[in-house]
Structures are given as C-alpha cells and as structure tokens.
Amino acid sequence: MKRRVCECDVSVTSLSRKSCPALDCRNLISHTEYTEDSAGGDFDFFSRLVSSWEAAAVIHGSPTRGAIVRSGVVLGRDGGAISRMLWPFRLGLGGPLGSGLQPFPWIHVRDLSGIVCHVLESECLQGIFNGVSPSSPSTSNGSFAQELGAALGRPALLTVPAWAVRAVFGAERATMLLEGQRVVPKRTLESGYRFIFPDLSAALKDIVA
Secondary structure, eight states: OHHHHHHHHHHHHHHHHHHOSSOEEEEEOOSOOSSTTSOOOOSSHHHHHHHHHHHHTOOTTOOSOOEEEEEOEEEOSSSHHHHHHHHHHHTTOOOOBTTSOSBOOEEEHHHHHHHHHHHHHOTTOOEEEEESOTTGGGOBHHHHHHHHHHHHTOOOOOOBOHHHHHHHHOHHHHHHHHTOOOOOOHHHHHTTOOOSOOSHHHHHHHHHO
C-alpha cells in the first residue's frame, strides 16, 4: 500500500510539474522542520513521501519558475480535519491527544488558497513557502482543543491517550498526531502575504459559526 501511494503521488506530481509553468504542491508537513530553509526529513514513511513529492516537482536545468507550499493541518467548514473533530467536541467528549504538548501547525483554508494565489500571481516568487498560520509555532494540540471547545461552547477535558490514538489511526498516522512540528511561515510572511486568519480563535469561530 505504501509503495502504491508513493508511486502514484510522485508520478502525478512529476508529470504535472512538466506541464505547468508554476506548480504548487500542497503537502502536509510531516517531518520535523522549522522554516522554509529547513531540510526535509528521512525518518518515517510520511517524511520520505513529502521529500519525494518535492523532489518530483523540480525539473533541473529548466527556466520554469517553480513554487512549493508546505501546508499544515487545513481547517475549514467542509471536510478536512475539523469535520472529524466536531462531533465528539459537540458532545463534550473532545480533548487533547496524548500529552497535548505537541505542536499543532494549522492554517485556515482561506489562507491556504490565498497563499497559493499569491505565489502563482507573483512572478518574482519561487521556492518553498510554509502554509501555516503565524501563530502556529505557539499552538499546541492541547491549546487547539481548548480553543475548539471554547468556539463550540463545550468543555474539552477528555484526554485521548497515546495508545488509543495508535490503535485507531495506526502507528504512522499516530506519529503525525502525537509528535507534530513547530513550523514558522518565515518566507511566506517575507513575500508580503497578509493572513486573513492569523489567530486560531478567530479562525475557529469563523469555521463553526
């Protein structure tokens, strides 16, 4: 299964890159990194997959402008991470995963699409851009759970133990949820992009309203 995922995603990215003047690869950040200058990881399946995606998006020696957006957890009203979280939180059964101390790199879907458009429309921009909110570095899984509970007017006190997360999601997906990465959108901010939802509280209130 892992091999099929890698071959399919990397092949599609490689073919798309050859046909697009500026390809935006929206990848889940799944390896430890801090800014756009940080190297990709090579310590688990998802870190290697993201590194392969990014390598497939590059055509060496080509004058074509290329840009990559590394996205964190995308928050929006329709689908995505929030859709799976809402029902337990609405029932008052939500809470942090594991210790709750792990970083939670997030971005509102309107900002992700905004960054994509900003990069594609700005001819001078190329390279890697982190698609996470400026407040992501200070957001933990526990603080996210508290903010989501507050936005819904519900408590968020029930901690989900690490073993239960691994049992439900499997070891590799659980690693993404239980360890997290502290990511800074340094180059994204330097490029002039202005975030619509830099603050988690406002982003969640917009989504659950």
